[in-house]
Amino acid sequence: MLLAIDTSAGTSVAVVDLDGGILAELSSDDTRRHTEVIGSLIAACIADSGITVSALSGVVAGMGPGPFTGLRVGIAAARVFAVGAGTKVIPAVSHDAIAFGCTEPTLVATDARRREVYWSTYSGSDAAGLPIRTSGPNLAKVGELDTAVHGFADYRLVEAATVSAGALGMLVETMLANGRDVESSFDGHPGALYLRSPDVTMSNGPKRVTT
Amino acid sequence: MKPLVLGIETSCDETGIGIVRGTELLANVISSSMDEHARYGGVVPEVAARAHLEALVPAIEQALAEADVTLADLDAIAVTSGPGLAGALMVGVGAAKALAVSLDKPIFAVNHLVGHVGADLISDTEPLEYPTIALLVSGGHTSLLLVRDLVSDVELLGETIDDAAGEAFDKVARLLGLPYPGGPHIDRVAVGGDPKAIRFPRGLSLPKDMAKHRYDFSFSGLKTSVARWVEREQDAGAELPIADVAASFREAVVDVLLTKAVAACNDLGVPRLLLGGGVVANARVRELAAERCEAAGIRLRIPPLSLCTDNGAMIAALGAQLIMAGRPPSTLDFGADSTLPVTTIQA
Numbered sequence: 001m002l003l004a005i006d007t008s009a010g011t012s013v014a015v016v017d018l019d020g021g022i023l024a025e026l027s028s029d030d031t032r033r034h035t036e037v038i039g040s041l042i043a044a045c046i047a048d049s050g051i052t053v054s055a056l057s058g059v060v061a062g063m064g065p066g067p068f069t070g071l072r073v074g075i076a077a078a079r080v081f082a083v084g085a086g087t088k089v090i091p092a093v094s095h096d097a098i099a100f101g102c103t104e105p106t107l108v109a110t111d112a113r114r115r116e117v118y119w120s121t122y123s124g125s126d127a128a129g130l131p132i133r134t135s136g137p138n139l140a141k142v143g144e145l146d147t148a149v150h151g152f153a154d155y156r157l158v159e160a161a162t163v164s165a166g167a168l169g170m171l172v173e174t175m176l177a178n179g180r181d182v183e184s185s186f187d188g189h190p191g192a193l194y195l196r197s198p199d200v201t202m203s204n205g206p207k208r209v210t211t
Numbered sequence: 212m213k214p215l216v217l218g219i220e221t222s223c224d225e226t227g228i229g230i231v232r233g234t235e236l237l238a239n240v241i242s243s244s245m246d247e248h249a250r251y252g253g254v255v256p257e258v259a260a261r262a263h264l265e266a267l268v269p270a271i272e273q274a275l276a277e278a279d280v281t282l283a284d285l286d287a288i289a290v291t292s293g294p295g296l297a298g299a300l301m302v303g304v305g306a307a308k309a310l311a312v313s314l315d316k317p318i319f320a321v322n323h324l325v326g327h328v329g330a331d332l333i334s335d336t337e338p339l340e341y342p343t344i345a346l347l348v349s350g351g352h353t354s355l356l357l358v359r360d361l362v363s364d365v366e367l368l369g370e371t372i373d374d375a376a377g378e379a380f381d382k383v384a385r386l387l388g389l390p391y392p393g394g395p396h397i398d399r400v401a402v403g404g405d406p407k408a409i410r411f412p413r414g415l416s417l418p419k420d421m422a423k424h425r426y427d428f429s430f431s432g433l434k435t436s437v438a439r440w441v442e443r444e445q446d447a448g449a450e451l452p453i454a455d456v457a458a459s460f461r462e463a464v465v466d467v468l469l470t471k472a473v474a475a476c477n478d479l480g481v482p483r484l485l486l487g488g489g490v491v492a493n494a495r496v497r498e499l500a501a502e503r504c505e506a507a508g509i510r511l512r513i514p515p516l517s518l519c520t521d522n523g524a525m526i527a528a529l530g531a532q533l534i535m536a537g538r539p540p541s542t543l544d545f546g547a548d549s550t551l552p553v554t555t556i557q558a
């Protein structure tokens with residue numbers, strides 16, 4: 001049994017179980033109130049599913065990609081909830097949750113703000129029903145997705161305004177049940193998928209004040 | 212009952228996790244991202260927020276080990292909900308809520324500035340009496356408070372209308388070719404300098420300003436004045452008397468800070484002054500505070516430096532005070548408020 005938290009778009013929280021499926025899922029589409037809703041959604045999900053925290057075998061953290069400020073709220077919550085529950089945190093790629101269940105070539109794109117989009121491509125699903133990511137997550141300028149994505153026209157485009165923590169949790173349950181190494185879906189860096197450096201303008205020393 | 216509280220502080224560039232039992236300090240773990248900001252010459256909010264996310268879990272585990280308590284022993288979680296950098300605060304608030312829900316413990320969302328005052332309660336010496344004036348000075352804030360009661364009555368007398376004092380130190384350090392953070396480097400090169408060599412302006416101290424901004428501060432004019440002075444010397448091809456410039460600049464900052472703080476004590480008949488914030492690390496601040504308070508018959512309190520800079524223990528201490536005063540916990544829906552007023556002690 002897993003608690004899953006994703007704040008790469010809105011805020012989504014779920015309790016899932018390999019056999020029982022999604023036991024509870026609560027989401028808010030608001031992309032500006034992650035901090036406000038995260039605690040209540042977790043508490044309500046646990047209550048709705050009727051489980052106790054000690055029954056959890058892990059906490060799934062949606063690592064993005066997604067706008068940083070909101071994304072971090074969910075990752076911080078997942079990591080620290082796992083400490084409180086005495087269980088492990090399991091990082092997962094948020095785009096994989098959207099592609100989970102797709103059978104045709106799929107392009108997942110989400111708003112990265114500042115006229116950019118995060119994108120990943122999937123060729124379909126494997127025998128276990130898990131999505132096969134062929135590239136990404138990556139970052140492209142709005143309007144340049146068709147040139148950034150090789151074979152753009154062959155994909156079904158899914159613009160993901162929301163990410164389901166239930167889907168993310170079930171994805172991880174399925175991966176674990178099939179002996180997959182979850183961290184391997186991260187290219188060796190299972191941290192937050194920012195895909196952008198902190199924007200800082202390096203100063204060239206102090207400016208003159210006298211003219 | 213003395214509540215066991217874990218405090219989480221992420222308002223600026225220090226990830227602070229502290230644990231107190233009532234007024235007894237059990238752990239104070241601080242993980243700073245200061246080095247990562249050095250190359251930019253100031254705190255970069257996105258860099259700070261990323262660092263908080265990575266530092267939280269190790270800091271929590273270290274604090275529990277230091278305090279020799281388990282999460283199950285805790286009576287409550289306290290967290291800074293503001294003021295501070297929004298993106299940085301959100302990391303701590305998200306984490307604190309998750310911890311509270313996972314443990315089924317109450318959560319207290321508290322004010323960072325009032326937390327600085329609460330730091331005094333967990334320092335080793337006998338506690339301060341109320342009311343007191345509190346002067347809180349750091350790279351993020353410069354505030355003068357009247358504290359009548361820590362959990363119910365805190366008033367903002369004045370604050371900076373532009374830069375924080377710590378920022379002024381950083382900016383002037385850059386002018387002088389010194390590294391970040393500016394405070395300790397200004398202190399270092401000011402040794403042997405003449406604080407009276409150059410008369411830099413004292414912001415908001417003229418009679419016309421004192422009417423409207425009696426307890427407010429302004430440091431941006433001072434910074435410009437130092438820049439102008441330095442440029443004039445450089446244009447004339449003179450060698451810069453760095454020690455004198457540093458000592459004179461520092462004197463201007465410290466003088467105006469303490470003049471206004473002591474004036475508040477005198478005006479309001481409160482013979483007690485508490486200092487807090489990272490700028491308290493500055494030797495001249497402590498020295499001049501001692502001098503001026505002695506002369507004015509004001510009892511001065513300066514908590515140890517590890518409790519003056521931003522830390523989680525002060526947040527836990529304020530949380531414990533709220534519990535002991537019988538306050539109900541915060542509801543789970545509070546947010547991060549980058550401009551939370553000091554009058555909101557608990558959100």
Ligand SMILES: [Zn+2]
Nearest residue numbers: 327349488521
């Ligand atoms: Zn502070």
